Amino acid sequence: MTDNSAEAAAPSRRALIGWGGAGLALGAVAAGGTVAMATAGDDADQAGAETGAAIAFHGDHQAGVSTPVQDRLHFAAFDVTTDDRAAFVQMLKDWTEAARKMTAGQAVGEGAYGGLAEAPPDDTGEALGLKPSRLTLTIGFGPSLFGKFGLQDQRPEALIDLPKFAGDNLDKNRSGGDLCIQACADDPQVAVHAIRNLARIGFGKVVIRWSQLGFGKTSSTTPEAQTPRNLMGFKDGTRNIAGTETDRLKKFVWVDEKDGPGWMAGGSYLVARRIRMHIETWDRTSLQEQEDIFGRDKGEGAPVGKAKERDEPFLKAMLPDAHVRLAHPDSNQGATILRRGYSFTDGTDGLGRLDAGLFFLAYQRDVREGFVRIQRNLAKDTLNEYIQHVGSAVFAVPPGVRGTDDWWGSTLLTEEA
Numbered sequence: 001m002t003d004n005s006a007e008a009a010a011p012s013r014r015a016l017i018g019w020g021g022a023g024l025a026l027g028a029v030a031a032g033g034t035v036a037m038a039t040a041g042d043d044a045d046q047a048g049a050e051t052g053a054a055i056a057f058h059g060d061h062q063a064g065v066s067t068p069v070q071d072r073l074h075f076a077a078f079d080v081t082t083d084d085r086a087a088f089v090q091m092l093k094d095w096t097e098a099a100r101k102m103t104a105g106q107a108v109g110e111g112a113y114g115g116l117a118e119a120p121p122d123d124t125g126e127a128l129g130l131k132p133s134r135l136t137l138t139i140g141f142g143p144s145l146f147g148k149f150g151l152q153d154q155r156p157e158a159l160i161d162l163p164k165f166a167g168d169n170l171d172k173n174r175s176g177g178d179l180c181i182q183a184c185a186d187d188p189q190v191a192v193h194a195i196r197n198l199a200r201i202g203f204g205k206v207v208i209r210w211s212q213l214g215f216g217k218t219s220s221t222t223p224e225a226q227t228p229r230n231l232m233g234f235k236d237g238t239r240n241i242a243g244t245e246t247d248r249l250k251k252f253v254w255v256d257e258k259d260g261p262g263w264m265a266g267g268s269y270l271v272a273r274r275i276r277m278h279i280e281t282w283d284r285t286s287l288q289e290q291e292d293i294f295g296r297d298k299g300e301g302a303p304v305g306k307a308k309e310r311d312e313p314f315l316k317a318m319l320p321d322a323h324v325r326l327a328h329p330d331s332n333q334g335a336t337i338l339r340r341g342y343s344f345t346d347g348t349d350g351l352g353r354l355d356a357g358l359f360f361l362a363y364q365r366d367v368r369e370g371f372v373r374i375q376r377n378l379a380k381d382t383l384n385e386y387i388q389h390v391g392s393a394v395f396a397v398p399p400g401v402r403g404t405d406d407w408w409g410s411t412l413l414t415e416e417a
Contacts, residue, residue: 052131062139073214077177140395174391214342274391288307295322
């Protein structure tokens with residue numbers, strides 16, 4: 001369950017003092033591919049990534065799903081605080097315009113300076129002079145949103161409330177949300193700036209429920225590049241779906257018109273899980289046991305009995321409770337998801353242990369046939385002795401913004417729709 005992304009150019013000073021680097025994916029395996037750049041739903045050229053290029057905002061699909069995975073994340077879940085539908089729709093239009101500008105490397109509104117001295121500026125200013133850094137902004141709607149604004153009949157059947165899984169110890173303060181924004185970029189300050197400005201624009205209509213910073217992508221949609229390692233030191237995401245695998249994206253990621261409802265056609269479903277890793281216990285585990293738990297060797301990342309990382313795994317050579325074996329599509333009736341997870345470290349837990357792990361992000365065509373099926377099979381995973389799911393959320397990710405007159409959520413919230 002590893003993957004790869006192109007190596008970035010020489011890191012800036014801000015990158016070096018940023019959020020560090022590593023990665024974990026703990027999920028299903030998929031398949032590899034290559035990359036290209038055109039619309040928001042496509043992969044970007046990696047040469048452009050090294051120059052801090054912009055990724056197209058408009059497209060049939062939202063950017064930030066099959067797009068080449070950037071190195072930094074700021075993810076925020078919001079609760080809606082207004083019952084005024086018109087005000088909420090206007091906020092989404094304002095968010096869309098701000099996102100359109102920020103992903104192009106431009107300031108929000110009239111900018112951070114030069115305006116009326118007696119009024120707050122339109123842009124907070126901390127990204128002035130920075131490149132776009134492949135910033136993508138992706139919006140999702142949580143199940144609870146459909147209890148507002150008369151949207152009950154528009155809630156997709158696939159947008160389920162996730163069941164309780166074995167080993168869950170979920171913190172309600174790190175779970176759920178009416179809306180989410182996933183900001184990914186190669187510069188952490190660009191990602192933080194984006195969430196900060198959207199939160200400011202949404203003041204009085206939405207409030208941040210919880211947020212998560214992430215570093216060191218743990219999966220990639222560009223498998224010909226260096227495979228990331230998770231915080232346990234293992235390569236993860238080797239067989240993740242690639243951004244150019246059109247057939248597999250259509251089969252496993254993008255919602256089809258016949259799936260229903262119509263407003264979700266071209267969209268996807270996102271599962272976000274905050275997974276705490278018991279780093280100190282893992283670090284005292286023997287190398288052989290670590291490799292047996294994953295089903296791969298730690299150096300090359302090759303499956304048990306194989307020589308190279310990308311060799312086809314022979315599942316029966318692995319222990320029955322090995323992570324790779326249980327997460328593989330062959331063990332889950334073909335279930336396959338696209339993962340974009342990130343590592344995190346959030347200080348300590350007050351007992352001298354690192355609060356660290358994986359912020360797992362997985363996109364799929366149907367949560368019931370994707371994450372739920374895989375996670376239930378992972379109940380037998382020996383890796384569960386070293387990890388615990390402590391946060392959870394699920395979102396319907398609508399299709400992309402098709403042009404300058406379109407806006408986030410238009411297929412759901414336009415009265416004609």
